[in-house]
Amino acid sequence: MSNLKKLAGQTAIYGLSSILGRSINFLLIIVYTAYLTKESLGSFTSIYALIGFLNIVFTYGMETSFFRYATGKQLDPQRVYQSTQSLLILTSVALGTGLYLSAPLLADWMDYPGQAYLFRWTALILSFDAVLAIPFAKLRLDNKAFTFATAKLINIGLNVGFNLLLIIAFPYWIRIGILPSDFLGYQIDWGVEYILLSNLLANGLIIPFVWWKAGFFNFKIDGKILKPMWAYSIPLLFMGLAGVTNELVSRLLFEYLLPENFYPGLSSREAGGVFGANFKLAILMNLVIQAFKYAAEPFFFKESENENAKQIYAQVMHAFIIFCSFLMIAISVNLNWIGPLFLRSPGYEEALFIVPVLLMGYLLLGVYFNLSIWFKVTDKTQYSFWITLLGAAASIVVIWFLVPKWGFMGGALSTLITYLLMTVVCFYFGQRYYPIPYQTGKGISYLLIAFGLSYVGFYLSLEHHVAEFIFRNAMMIPFALLLLLREKALWLKIKSKIKS
Structure with a gap:
């Protein structure tokens, strides 16, 4: 339990920075939907989707x-x-x-046409992101969670500040003559x-701070170190592409x-803006x-040599499904007021x-991340390549056939279907090569019941x-009662901890 407590503690720190920072960033959707046109939102949606793809290629x-x-x-962490x-x-x-x-x-x-400067700025954003990736990873590896959180919040604060300045303040000051x-x-x-x-300026300004906190380095290419790392990372490149393809x-x-x-x-393009804005919700x-990923990835690797590693992975998965199922219901049943609160112009609530x-698609992404530990700790990352190809193909096929027929729902179903397919395939091979005692039946039932309750409430x-x-x-009450009946051991353990 001490290991789980440590994971929970680090998740809380990373979660605070991630949730607080991205929530602040998320609030920009209020600015965008209030001050920009749906066409601009459509451009934002498609260009940032491209950035998401290329970000995986750059790292x-x-x-x-x-x-x-x-x-x-075997290797010195500093040399790596x-x-x-x-x-x-x-x-x-x-x-x-x-x-x-x-x-x-x-x-x-x-x-x-005539807007090549948009993609020149995109090239700079991607380059800055890439040279920040490993220093941020080193902060996580060194358990410098607070430093990591601070850097992320500064970066997001700069981005938000520049957005507010350029989209709201400057036009207002120009209009009143200041x-x-x-x-x-x-x-x-x-x-x-x-x-x-705004994104470009924020990323460029944060680089010196992150490099300083992670520790400056001597520029050196060590082939003996990089050769096995390269072989290990290339299949993960395809796995990453699968994730962003689906998303x-x-x-x-x-x-x-x-x-x-x-x-x-x-x-x-305007419909694309409506679709992208609802994706944000x-x-x-x-x-x-x-x-969870920020804390769990280094935690999973460090626990891989623990004799109880598989039991720990199973416990983490079960707790993850329970918590995220509750969250799915809570958000879905309150969309009638959450939607208009953040999507400020008429027409966005249509989706x-x-x-x-x-x-549900994002929840399955989390389940897939939990499952994927089997090929990471066994060095069988080549399986991610095949799962990636399957997921990417499914996503493109679903979008190609369903968006022209079902519009918004066709696009959303591509997320759900692709992550579901990848999760099932990853689970199947994982149980063959690195069996983990997941509570599969309970987990599936919780997901299905929570999804049904979400739409009933919506x-x-x-x-x-x-x-x-x-x-x-x-x-949320029927789901809570179900948990009370089926998770007696869990509640008794929590109760004993509270008393002690």
């Missing part, structure tokens, strides 16, 4: 590989850090330069441009696959998973009905708003 699995080899007994960071700098410069020079072609391909209309070349009609520029490909391709006038009064589930599906409608709120949230 190519080296973060996880760093954890694997820096925690081993120096070589890994040096390699990331070299490849970031190469990939960033290639993307920068290809910006005009990419702008035309994505239907942004600033001249051509102040610093300000373009009043820009939208997604200022989102990208982002629907937002990247949505506007291009949706027929014109599918939704009256909305262009395909599922962020709370993603925040929990991200916080609210897809949010419970997205929440569609429940009463004339009296207070009564509706009470009855919607009462959907």
Whole structure:
């Protein structure tokens, strides 16, 4: 239990920074939907989906590989850090330069004629992200959770500050005459441009602080260290691409696959903006998973040599499913007021009905992350390659056929179906090569019941708003009663801990 307490404690720290930071960042959706056009939101959705894909290419699995080899007994962690960071700098410069020079072609391909500067800024954002990845990983490995959290919050604070300055403050000051209309070349009609520029400035300014806190390094490429790390990380590159394919490909391709006038009064790019804004409402589930991942990845590796490792992995999985199932119900049944609270302009609530599906998809992503530990600790990362290909293919097929027919729901189902397929396949092979005593039956039943209660609560409608709120949230009571009946041992253990 001490190990689980340690994991819970670090998850709380990472979770606080991740949830607080991303929640602050999430609040920008209020600014975007209030001050920018749906077309700008559509551009934001598709360009940041592209950034999500390319971010995986720029880091190519080296973060996880760093954890694997820096925690081993054979290699000096500092040498691993120096070589890994040096390699990331070299490849970031190469990939960033290639993307920068290809910006005009990419702008035309994505239907942004004359806006190649958007993709030049994208190249710089991706390069800055890549050279920060290993220093952030080293902070986690060194258990410097508070330093990690501080750096993340500073970065997000800068990003939010620049967004507010460029999207709200400058136009207002120009309008009332405090600033001249051509102040610093300000373009009043820009939208997604200022989102990208804010991101670029925030990432660039945080680099010195993170490098300083992680420990400056000597630039050195050690082939003996990097050769096995490279072999280990390449399959993880494909696994990462599978994750972002499932999460982002629907937002990247949505506007291009949706027929014109599918939704009256909305262009395909505007509909993409509505779709992307509603995707943001599922962020709370993603925040929990991200916080869990920050703490769990180094924890899983360190516990891999423990004789009770498999039991610990099973306990973590069970607790994860219970907590996230509660969260899915709580968010879904309150979407009737959460949606209008964050999506400030009319028309965005049209896609609210897809949010419970997205929440379930993100939950399955967390389950998949738990399951994937088997091929990481057994060095069978080649299996991630095949699972990746299967997931990516399924995601593209679902989007290709369902978005033109079902619009918003077609895009959301791609997330759910792909993560479900990857989870099932990963579980099957994991139980063959590294069997872990998961409580599979209970876990599946909890997920299905929670998903059903989520939609019952979402569609429940009463004339009296207070009564509706009470009855919607009462959907959590049957789930709580089920847990009381089926998790007696867990509650008794918690009760004894409280008494002691």
